[in-house]
Amino acid sequence: MxxxxxxxxxxxxxxxxxxxxxxxxxxxxxxxxxxxxxxxxxxxxxxxxxxxxxxxxxxxxxxxxxxxxxxxxxxxxxxxDPGQQEAQLARTIELAQDRLAQMERQRAELDEAIAELKEQMDWGASALATLRRPAG
Amino acid sequence: MxxxxxxxxxxxxxxxxxxxxxxxxxxxxxxxxxxxxxxxxxxxxxxxxxxxxxxxxxxxxxxxxxxxxxxxxxxxxxxxDPGQQEAQLARTIELAQDRLAQMERQRAELDEAIAELKEQMDWGASALATLRRPAG
DNA sequence: CGTCATGTTTACCTTAACGTAAAGCAACGC
DNA sequence: GCGTTGCTTTACGTTAAGGTAAACATGACG
Missing domain, CATH: 1.10.1660.10 (Multidrug-efflux Transporter Regulator; Chain: A; Domain 2)
Known part of the structure; x- marks a missing residue:
């Protein structure tokens, strides 16, 4: 333990x-x-x-x-200054909100990139299949 | 144009x-x-x-x-070597898959962090409400 | 010929969060 | 006294993808 x-x-x-x-x-x-x-x-x-x-x-x-x-x-x-709890907590929450927004934007971009990459991969994969099965 | x-x-x-x-x-x-x-x-x-x-x-x-x-x-x-199309395309797809896996892991982590942060924020928000409504 | 607008090279600067190496002290056991 | 651990300080190294500054060139235009 x-x-x-x-x-x-x-x-x-x-x-x-x-x-x-x-x-x-x-x-x-x-x-x-x-x-x-x-x-x-x-x-x-x-x-x-x-x-x-x-x-x-x-x-x-x-x-x-x-x-x-x-x-x-x-x-x-x-x-x-331990006594300004309220203002501090509010400030912390504010920063957290900014950060959260950032993270969500970032996630959206990541999702887009993932989607685009997947699309490209399908593209490549079918080209690859064609190459392997010549004159299909 | x-x-x-x-x-x-x-x-x-x-x-x-x-x-x-x-x-x-x-x-x-x-x-x-x-x-x-x-x-x-x-x-x-x-x-x-x-x-x-x-x-x-x-x-x-x-x-x-x-x-x-x-x-x-x-x-x-x-x-x-423009003539090794197949091997090259395969290699590219392989790299893309690795990258895709990375991105999906990263997205999962981001989701976790977002969830945890939201939870913390609820926490803080209710504490803040309590502070603003003394002796509730 | 002068002088702008664009271009060029060289080379040092930036950022975050540590890693890594060198060299030395401090307590412990023997 | 000495060796071994474990800790300490100091200080330079790492990484990616350019930014920025200085000094110089080149071609067009008037």
């Missing part, structure tokens, strides 16, 4: 990587980009509950196709 | 750009990558019927999400 770590647990970089299936480079990169803020005991990193929560949001955001910079801004908004 | 140029017409780079909605940089780039082979009278370029046909295929390939390198290989195949 890969039990969820206790809330107050501090994870090393490796534990973090194993838990969320990312590389150390990725975690350091996210820290450099100010998406994560692990404790630094000396030079070593320890990832807190907060980092874990943020990482989950980051990964979800990436699945939605948000850039790391977009994600950073949202996270920053949420923990800079 | 932007009439299709005669088969033996030679187009300047600008005419070519206007006809296919690409930039000069793009055409020079494609030439450098050996996708196009305009005549070179001195230093000037003149695009032939063959270049126009190739460019159409290039643009179509791009719509399908093929890389320029993939496209180059297909074009090269077709005009290196």
């Amino acid at each position: 890969t039990a969820t770590p206790a809330k107050d647990a501090l994870l090393t970089i490796r534990e973090m990587c194993d838990a969320y299936d990312v590389t150390p480079r990725t975690l350091r990169f996210y820290e450099a980009k100010e998406l994560l803020f692990p404790l630094r005991r000396g030079t070593a990193r320890f990832f807190t509950y907060r980092d874990r929560a943020r990482l989950k949001l980051i990964l979800r955001g990436k699945r939605f196709g948000f850039s790391l910079e977009d994600i950073r801004q949202l996270l920053e908004m949420y923990d800079r | 932007t009439a299709t140029p005669a088969k033996d017409a030679l187009l300047t780079i600008r005419e070519m750009c206007d006809a296919y909605d690409v930039t000069p940089r793009t055409l020079r780039f494609y030439e450098a990558k050996e996708l196009l082979f305009p005549l070179r009278r001195g230093t000037a370029r003149f695009f032939t019927y063959r270049d126009r046909a190739r460019l159409k295929l290039i643009l179509r390939g791009k719509r399908f999400g093929f890389s320029l390198e993939d496209i180059r290989q297909l074009l090269e195949m077709y005009d290196r």
Whole structure:
């Protein structure tokens, strides 16, 4: 059982990587980009509950196709002034709507391309059949 | 009427750009990558019927999400040994099938992401409604 | 001859999200 | 004291498909 770590647990970089299936480079990169803020005991990193929560949001955001910079801004908004919940939530929903629209446009284009490609393939396939059955 | 140029017409780079909605940089780039082979009278370029046909295929390939390198290989195949039609067509269809499979996977992922995002948005929207109607 | 409009070459710049390599520290066991 | 792990920093590399800038050429026109 890969039990969820206790809330107050501090994870090393490796534990973090194993838990969320990312590389150390990725975690350091996210820290450099100010998406994560692990404790630094000396030079070593320890990832807190907060980092874990943020990482989950980051990964979800990436699945939605948000850039790391977009994600950073949202996270920053949420923990800079915790008391503007409404405005922040509204802003988040707005961004999500834009993104959703983008994704739907993209899907439409993909569908078109798929349809066109299929058509081309039928074309080619029948030409191929003709070539294989000469003088049909 | 932007009439299709005669088969033996030679187009300047600008005419070519206007006809296919690409930039000069793009055409020079494609030439450098050996996708196009305009005549070179001195230093000037003149695009032939063959270049126009190739460019159409290039643009179509791009719509399908093929890389320029993939496209180059297909074009090269077709005009290196014009007599292996069957094998070439078969190869092309094979590549197209791979690409189609990729696109369909991608579409599935996109659909998933869209669904998940919508779900999140409902979530957020109801939270937002609650925030706006305090102590509901 | 001057000067526009087009063309040309060369070559560095852009972007995102990490990968990868080099070199060094820190704690542990022995 | 030393070797082995595991971690760290620093910093350059990767990728595609062009964009952009500088400096130069060429031909037509007046």
